[in-house]
Amino acid sequence: MSTSLHHRAVEHLGTRIVGGALPTGHVMLAEHLEDELNVSRSVVREAVRVLQSLGLVETIKRVGIRVLPAHRWNPFDPLVIRWRLAGEGRGAQLRSLAELRSAVEPVAAELAAGNAPGSLRQELVGISLAMKEAGDAGDMATFLDLDIRFHALVLSGSGNEMFANLIGQVTETLTGRTVHGLMPEHPQKEALQWHMDVAHAIDAGNGAMARDAAAKIMRQTIAELAPSWDDQPRVFVPVSRN
Amino acid sequence: MSTSLHHRAVEHLGTRIVGGALPTGHVMLAEHLEDELNVSRSVVREAVRVLQSLGLVETIKRVGIRVLPAHRWNPFDPLVIRWRLAGEGRGAQLRSLAELRSAVEPVAAELAAGNAPGSLRQELVGISLAMKEAGDAGDMATFLDLDIRFHALVLSGSGNEMFANLIGQVTETLTGRTVHGLMPEHPQKEALQWHMDVAHAIDAGNGAMARDAAAKIMRQTIAELAPSWDDQPRVFVPVSRN
DNA sequence: GAGTTTTGATGTCAGCACACATCGGTGTCA
DNA sequence: TGACACCGATGTGTGCTGACATCAAAACTC
Incomplete structure (x- = not known):
């Protein structure tokens, strides 16, 4: 429990996206992520913002949070590299x-x-x-x-x-x-x-x-x-x- | 005014840190940033989280938001590169x-x-x-x-x-x-x-x-x-x- | 079919409770 | 009297929540 909720949320979503469990184009709702991770909006929103800065997702009003294709990911980011090394x-x-x-x-x-x-x-x-x-x-x-x-x-x-x-x-x-x-x-x-x-x-x-x-x-x-x-x-x- | 508050906050802090206006070790308070940028806590916190993921700052309980030395910045991140190209x-x-x-x-x-x-x-x-x-x-x-x-x-x-x-x-x-x-x-x-x-x-x-x-x-x-x-x-x- | 309204999602705000590192005061012991 | 350990006050990030603003997709009207 020493890791923060924010850290866990980023990790959870990052591994699932980079690992391929959430395919390109998959759309999530912030509210749904709150339930899934059992965290509040702030945590989800801050995590999504970080993933956005890594090029893993984009947020679209009235639609949700969309997973971006792999070629949009920042291949030099240590997080992305670690997630790729851990996955397929x-x-x-x-x-x-x-x-x-x-x-x-x-x-x-x-x-x-x-x-x-x-x-x-x-x-x-x-x-x-x-x-x-x-x-x-x-x-x-x-x-x-x-x-x-x-x-x-x-x-x-x-x-x-x-x-x-x-x-x-x-x-x-x-x-x-x-x-x-x-x-x-x-x-x-x-x-x-x-x-x-x-x-x-x-x-x-x-x-x-x-x-x-x-x-x-x-x-x-x-x-x-x-x-x-x-x-x-x-x-x-x-x-x-x- | 089309850019989001979040985007502007990240940009404002990023350019000032990478540009050298905020020196290594400089400590900011989230509350102070709210006043300075005239935005709410969510915006500041989400922006800080992004800058944290770029290695520009770290947050320390009871202390504040501290600017990290340049060698901790992710030199491959497009934002960091752009800010460096725009500054000194x-x-x-x-x-x-x-x-x-x-x-x-x-x-x-x-x-x-x-x-x-x-x-x-x-x-x-x-x-x-x-x-x-x-x-x-x-x-x-x-x-x-x-x-x-x-x-x-x-x-x-x-x-x-x-x-x-x-x-x-x-x-x-x-x-x-x-x-x-x-x-x-x-x-x-x-x-x-x-x-x-x-x-x-x-x-x-x-x-x-x-x-x-x-x-x-x-x-x-x-x-x-x-x-x-x-x-x-x-x-x-x-x-x-x- | 073009224009308008409705709807539903993210964006933003403000207030609160909590955890916890730091600081300073208090007490104990030598 | 001085040094040191303890402990509570304080302040700040972390996390939660309800409310409202904004905006674009979708439905609806003409």
Whole structure:
């Protein structure tokens, strides 16, 4: 009971919409939601306002609260991402995040080589060495922790707040990959080397080298994960013409 | 007066927080906001809930509504981006968006080469040709329209909903660049060729070539824009250690 | 079929009870 | 006398409710 009614209402509706239980175009009445959730109008209205700001619903006078199509949802919102990962969109969401990572991390590494503060560069080098140790020793728990921190530091070191904001999502994919047994017993030897290459290139201020090494890591990551989402259909949103 | 009170309240508070008029840590009272905006408590509370979901404020019992530091804001939310572009964070926001573009578009082009529907590939080729015509003729208005549609199609054709969601932001940077006179009189000859290369590579299903050509466009774009934000300080968010 | 009225939903307002973190006073103990 | 723990007053967000305003869809009139 520690979570507020507002929080529970947002969560309830969000999971049901993103999870597909409430299909696109489905119309709800605020009054009906009050009964269903056993809460007052204020709670329902505040929750609906939040979902509206996420692009999940729209309110229309004289009609009610309508569920919007998925392409209107804000795919970068942490709530939406979490709800998708928890529901039937999990595969597609993981693919999207992996592709986003593969795009962002090389550029983040390149920027970090040019901008990151000295202390961050040194910590990065240290972590890459510790990763190699843990990897060679087969200590996958420690390796995962170091891996997460490594990629978080690269994103943070880019000095781009949008990249830094992806730390949470990247962490999610890294832990998810390990938890779901998609990681090899030992990390690939090349991957360990590439992490060290990224760290040393950033430390040396060599942007191109950092970018290329990070790109190699991403290519391998994608190659490992791709089979698990081969069956996920892709959605092509039509581009408005004006 | 057609906009709702709720919308105006969100807008008023959002612009003032993101614009820096309300500094980090500033505490407001709901009651005070009612007077300031001349609205009732419901409106204030619903607006605060939305801003809370964007990470702009937090509410603390017995204290009030506190403005959160910028690194807690959701940098991908369209509202936050718009408010930053309208305020003093404009330069930093444009740089962030440009860097995000430079990361995403090459990968989007690569994915489009592998996944985009046939009709989209053909339209892309047609647009790249029309861009060359308009560019050679110096018709910059038409060129801008085509340019916007070109990049929107690439992002859409990737089949990644996160990439497709960036269409609006990319459009903003492209128009902004032209409106603020950062575009050359005539588009660079190479840029026109690269756009055609991207289109033809996607049409031919050659992912690597599409990626490389798109990367060249991005490198040139960054090089053109970089001088305008050289003075913008970068912010490095510390990475939580656990 | 065009224009008008009715209806029913959200939008907005105002007042109340409650939970609870903070502050300050009071009491106890050393 | 001073330090510290306790405890109640206070103020503010949370949640509930009844009433009215607004506006667009639907029904109705001509």
